Amino acid sequence: MEITEFNKLKSQCTRNEPVFCSNQCPLGVDVRGMIDKLVSGNFRGAYNHYSMQVLFPNIVSRLCDEPCRNACIRKNIDEPIAVRMLEKACCDYSNDKDVPAFYIPPKKQRVAIIGGGLGGMSCAVKLASKGYKVHVYEVRDYVGGWLWSQESPVPSQVLAAEFSRIARNNDINFHLNTRIQTLAEIEFDAMYIATGRNGNTFGLAGAFDPLSLATAHNGVFMSSAAAGREECTVLIPMREGMRVARAIEAYLKVGTMSRDSGRYECFPSRLTIDTAAVEHEPSVKPANQEGYTAAEAVTEAKRCLGCECTSCMAACELIAFYKKQPPKIIEDVIASLNVVTAITTRVASRQINSCNICGLCKEVCPESLDLEAIFLASRRALHKEGKLPPAFHDFWLKDMEFSNSEDAFFSYSPGSSRYLFFPGCQLGASDPEYVTAAYHYLVKHLNGGVSIMVGCCGAPADWAGREKEHLAVIAEIKNIWLSMGRPLVILACPTCKKMFEQHLPEIAVASLWKLIAVKGLPENQKTGEEKIVTVFDSCASRYDSETRNSVRTILRNSGYELRELAYSGERSQCCGYGGQIQAVNPGLFDKIVNHRVNATPYTYVTYCTNCRDTFANAKKMAVHLLDILFNNDIDARAARKPPTLTQRRENRIKLKKQLLRLTGGMDMAPATNDYSKIKVYISPELFAKMDRNLIIAEDAQRTVQYCESTGNKIQDTATGQLIGHLANGVITYWVVYRPEGDGFRLESIYSHRLTIEENVP
Structure with a gap:
């Protein structure tokens, strides 16, 4: 876009x-x-x-x-x-x-209104409220015209009270029992002729313009009824009177007569209201004829549906969080991309990066307005200009880099293979057994050989607007795929599948879940015994009905009963992980996760490990579909704590070691960097805080090792604790620690984005 x-x-x-x-x-x-x-x-x-x-x-x-x-x-x-x-x-x-009125300074111009019916009076009230000197000329000894006749549905006492209120609250000069024969008889700067049907037109009806209600006489307007035009309803004269009041005010200010002051076109509303869930409730019948x-x-x-489009506001926490309507959101995005130095700021920078990039807005919007595409294009533009705060996505980009590094990336081909299993980077990070169990299944059930490649698909770079880095990852995947002879790629991660289909269309792909649904369940799988569960569809599978249906087929064949969410399938909501918003807007992230975990009382079954671990971290019973397929103690797996961010990296290293032994009987060489040799002891409580702030044990090790090797540290004499810092890219880490045994006890660690000028004279 x-x-x-x-x-x-x-x-x-x-x-x-x-x-x-x-x-x-x-x-x-x-x-x-x-x-x-x-x-x-x-x-x-x-x-x-x-x-x-x-x-x-x-x-x-x-x-x-x-x-x-x-x-x-x-x-x-x-x-x-x-x-x-x-x-x-x-x-x-x-x-x-x-009705309360505001003080308006009186104006010098005089407006004459000929005719005291509803149309003329409407014009008079409007102009008087703006401070103009209004004179109403009426041939009768009362205003209101036909309303006083027997055909009128308005009681005379109501008319008297209403016109008395109007006269009391508006500075209008009434000239009753006054018949105007020629316009020369009265003084005016502007005029409205509202004499009604068959009334005096003062010879101006022939040049009457029905669109503007203007006449050939400069500053003089006329009602449709006076000009002999058809009236649609009884309220048309009032509408014309109010619109002409605006036209007269414009004329008095600029000296020209508007050509469309009388124009009134009723365009069909594009508003779409879903009434499927509205309950039947007949109109209230008044107990007496006087009314309610x-x-x-x-x-x-209370029967009123309050018709307005709230589809995106109801479905997307981002829109509700910022309390802005989509047009305002877009305006702020445009302003953020076109900053005028010293005048405007990047007002929507954080909001642009608070989007989960899930695409639900487009799906629920009756006009398919795609805020995901707008935010993603904005991130790319801001990054190209060097205006996207690096800290917003820094952790996830480093995580992608680690996944594709020598420590975690793995590829293996047993010669000519028809298939390539690409589990992505997060499946093994959650649990290495997910990958090895699925790979064993594929090798057993597929003929023609199965290769494997474990790494990141580049989604973090794509979400961060880093096109160059993203394309580099995509290109490397393609090169390895070509070297393996263009095998069919089997994908377990919904995000990976979305990335492949969007950015590697030349690669034929298949869903792991579709293969399992077709080939059959693993042997000795424990039955679900009709336990009720809820499938949480990954937002990345929004338009992948084959995968969604396959997941449900597997669960039903496994003996589970399903309860669907209000938002599922093509209307699935993000678990909160998507778009890497946790560092940008932790409050919104928490709100999203809280809404998801409370959306159903049943255990979630996910086929995205990010969804599963996000929910488990919020104490929600949740299992990955591979837990059901390859583990018998499902309740224990549902209650399993998610790995910390540090453990996720360790799991990827562990997975590579397992795959090396599995495919070639080799062991991985141990890490040789200096910081890995230092022992840093971290409590579970501190690990939880570190996860919240996207800090891993490696960051602590690097910082402590730097402080110890350089001596750049200070000591709190009251506690004996050591304090130091280390800049790693755009993030500076601060540690509070003390010696303990053969290593160091980490008391606290935090980080922020700043530059510290070292050794400044």
Whole structure:
């Protein structure tokens, strides 16, 4: 994805699309906002919200012909929301009908409005609230026009109270019993002719523009009714009056008449609401003909679905954590990529690197807005500019480097092989027996020879935006594959499979789980005895239905009963490990993990070791699918503590030693670096803290060895403890330790990203 595409993507989000009911309302009433207040019984707040939009709430709530009812999606379930009755309840139960107003300095311009009907009065109220001198000329001795007739649905006492409130709260000059014959009779800077159907048009109807409501006379606008145009509903004059008020204000400021002030186009909303889980609940029927009681209104308000797109907010903790809508997220990303020195900052740098890169947002979004691609492209761009904080991904890049080093990387081919088993780097890091057991199975069940290559697929570099490093790993894998004669690659790790399919499309791959589902279960496997478990789908297998189905086939054939998560399959959520967010945003990481472990009461079965170990670290019963296939004591495996980060490295070394003996009867040469010879004793509690801060025993060994060999250390005379530091790349490690036996006892260790100027004169 190109950075230049980001701005276009903002418009994909439907979060701010018009709500169905408001979209059909001639006055654009924010029904959802009003109902939000009614639900909590806040009638005063609901009245204020409603009144500011319709100007004459006690009239409109009795007059409206409710186009919103036909638009309400609740009608597809039971009955639409009784919006007009709720609007009337706002008026009936608000203890104060005077909406708070702000002081606006008076303006010099004079606006004349001919006609005191709802359209003219709407224009008058709007302009008066902006401080203009408004003069209303009405041929009758009252305002309101036809509303006082017998056909009106509004009681006369309500009209009297409403217009009295308007006159009391707005500085409007009324000229009643005044018939205007020519425009020359009155003084004005702008005018609105709202004389109604068959009213005086002062000879301007012929040049009337229905789009702008403008006439040929500069500064003079006219209503559609006065010009003899069709009216759609009773509220159209009000809508025109309010829109013309804005056009008049614009004219008075810049001296030109807008060409679209009267334009009103209702575009279909792109909003998508899932109503599958909505329960049937018919509309509340009022106990009397006057309308809802306060309690009835609250009950009816609670039926409203509050239509808005919350798909990504509900599914993705990142979006919920930052409390930003996708368009705002994209704006912040763009700002972070286009920093203007001394004016703007990289406001979204941490957020860009807090994404799990799992792709769920695209899947749940009705418009398929892909924030994963945006964040990943942003990481690449920031890295190229040297603006991506190195410490964000440093640990994982070093871990990738270790996995592909002489200490851990292993490849073996027994000559010409049809198959190559690539378990990745994390399977053996979790438990070397995972790899050896799976390899033994493949050798036994596949004809044609099975090679093996243990290393990292390059995902850490890809997630960190390091294209050069990632491509180097991919290229090395390809070279080894070519040297082995282009075998079919069997993959156990979902992330590896995703990496191969995206970046090595020339390599044919197969899932280990599909092979086991087809070839059959291992011999002497213990049955699940109909135990209920939940499959936690790896987010990397989102679009790999073959693997997901194979996993479930294996479990059912093993005698397990399955309970699915709300988010599974193509809507699977990340366990928290993806995207390497732990160092960037530990608080978000904890929130994600907590949500996952509490999503089901059943034991998780994963086919990703990162998922399994992440959950186990949070005290959730979880097993890897290989535990079920090759171990009989499943409960013990589910309760097994995950290896520490230090043990994960040791396990990879152990795995290489086992594979060397298995494939050639060779032993691996011992490590020869200086720091490996030093003994550092670390308590389990400190190991837990080190894992939290992405520090391994090797870091402690390096630092202590450096302090001891150079003498660069200080002593706390009160405790006798030694303190020192060592910079290793972009990270500086600090240790607090003391001699113990034939080594040293580590009391504390911590790290941060800084540069220490040594030996400065």
